[in-house]
Amino acid sequence: MLNEFIINNNDPEAIILGDLGSGFTYDLLTKIFKKLKAGSDLIAMHKNRFWITKGGLSLDIGPFVSALEYAVDRRAIVVGKPNPEYFKMAIKDWDILPENIMMIGDDIEIDIKGAQNCNIKGGLVKTGKYDKLKVKSTGIKPDCILSTLADLKKLFF
Structure with missing residues (x-):
């Protein structure tokens, strides 16, 4: 390329x-x-x-x-997160309605708010750079909070 x-x-x-x-x-x-x-x-x-x-x-x-x-x-x-075009490209490529997509991430502002700005659900995982105080101070409300990615099983199955 x-x-x-x-x-x-x-x-x-x-x-x-x-x-x-x-x-x-x-x-x-x-x-x-x-x-x-x-x-x-x-x-x-x-x-x-x-x-x-x-x-x-x-x-x-x-x-x-x-x-x-x-x-x-x-x-x-x-060109990447949290640019709305980043999320819109995924929505278009996958041909899925935004409300049927969930972005899982450890950054409340970049991952979760970026997704929610495009009507995509945002699931916050408490691993990586998760910071409880940062989450609280932003006022951003994730659609769900997971202790680890393994908790996805509980959410969907």
Whole structure:
């Protein structure tokens, strides 16, 4: 699929930002910043704040996307959750009514609210980066709460 694209590192039309883990450096962010200031668009796979690695909590790309947006005074195009288009594509591809779909996730804002904004049910799982205080402070009400994914059996069978 990559051969369908023309890669232009000198004057790119867009910078696509995904997960780089420890590959994010000040130098890399400065290079991206300069391309954006020169007119490139910023496309972000998502804007998650953090994720969990074997070493514990780690910054995800969201803080880097936000920093770049602030620096160039322009919004990124977010193509993943919680962008409604992400969910609408799934609804269309699956040819299922949104009310017959449930998004299961551990992020109250990205997974659950993103789904609910598209009339998809949101099931919050208390694993991964689930944070009871965060859930309470958002006011977002999941359609169901699961202790683990194994609890799906109880929900549907």
